Amino acid sequence: MADKKEMTVEEKLRALYDLQLIDARIDEIRNIRGELPLEVEDLEDEVAGLTKRLDKFNTSLESIDDDIKAKRNKIEEAKELIKKYTTQQKNVRNNREYNALSKEIEFQELEIELAEKHIKEFYAQIEHKKEVIETTQKRLGERQEHLTHKQDKLSDILAETEKEEKALQDKSEDFKAQIEERLVKAYARIRGSVKNGLAVVPIERGASGGSFFTIPPQVQMEIAGRKKIITDEHSGRILVDPELAQEEKEKMQALFQKL
The missing domain is CATH 1.10.287.1490 (Helix Hairpins)
Known part of the structure; x- marks a missing residue:
């Protein structure tokens, strides 16, 4: 198997958030089936x-x-x-x-x-x-x-x-294959520990997505800089800035429509 391409932190964040959007869509489909x-x-x-x-x-x-x-x-x-x-x-x-x-x-x-x-x-x-x-x-x-x-x-x-x-499952595996194993394992661990399966979330109104805990302005700036992977100290979720999240949502929405 060929070595994985060296990714920038921003590329890792985008790939992780794309993976999250794919897995969330799979969860949504399974929820439709329900019990x-x-x-x-x-x-x-x-x-x-x-x-x-x-x-x-x-x-x-x-x-x-x-x-x-x-x-x-x-x-x-x-x-x-x-x-x-x-x-x-x-x-x-x-x-x-x-x-x-x-x-x-x-x-x-x-x-x-x-x-x-x-x-x-x-x-x-x-x-x-x-x-x-x-x-x-x-x-x-x-x-x-x-x-x-x-x-x-x-x-x-x-x-x-x-x-x-x-x-979607095939796409999920494709994205996992692009991301370094350490991050995939961390993503899976976080996803398995949170109730809604969301391991990567954007900042919404100054707080971690789905949380009421405010992110300090300095940390928000670091997240927006996309130079390192930052997690929410309360939930452990990986955080991405709203702009990146919106861009990836639009991209993945277009992908979902083709499936």
């Missing part, structure tokens, strides 16, 4: 969860249907055995055999009674699950509709801003 990507992600997770829940309930219903069929088969088997034992009772040779068959018949009748009780309980479970399924389907429909709306909205915003954001 939409996260909202879409949360809704996608919720829809997936509700869909999975419905699948489990439907699988559970199928399982209960199988259980009901098994119990009905059990009832039919018990009825056949009762019929068989009743017939056998007609041909017994003594009371002991008769009583033994009676006990078998009684046992099968209990089996039928228990199976019918279980079937009744299964149908109660089915009704409950169907109510939950209906509620879940309604919720899923609402969430799916909301998700589609948010996805469409996000797609529209991305379509409008994605190309510009990518071009």
Whole structure:
């Protein structure tokens, strides 16, 4: 990689402020998107969860249907055995055999009674699950509709801003490549420590941009001289004079319009 061109202090200040304007525009684009990507992600997770829940309930219903069929088969088997034992009772040779068959018949009748009780309980479970399924389907429909709306909205915003954001990111990297690494690191550190991401600001009405702290006249003169890089003692931001700021804003505005 070729060595970076030696820059004057003024050129460094202009490059840093240009970089700030580019990054501020990227921030603005991302703010337009706001929380939409996260909202879409949360809704996608919720829809997936509700869909999975419905699948489990439907699988559970199928399982209960199988259980009901098994119990009905059990009832039919018990009825056949009762019929068989009743017939056998007609041909017994003594009371002991008769009583033994009676006990078998009684046992099968209990089996039928228990199976019918279980079937009744299964149908109660089915009704409950169907109510939950209906509620879940309604919720899923609402969430799916909301998700589609948010996805469409996000797609529209991305379509409008994605190309510009990518071009701006490339420009940001280009400007960083022109500035000495020490200054780029300082810029990134300041930008990361201030709430609005503004690491390079102009003097406005005698104060640091976005601040109420007045810059002494002597310091203002030094900043206007563009002979050294001066930071605000309160916020740590790099300061530029209003004229330089205005010139670079106009230049960068023209650049933004071409993207």
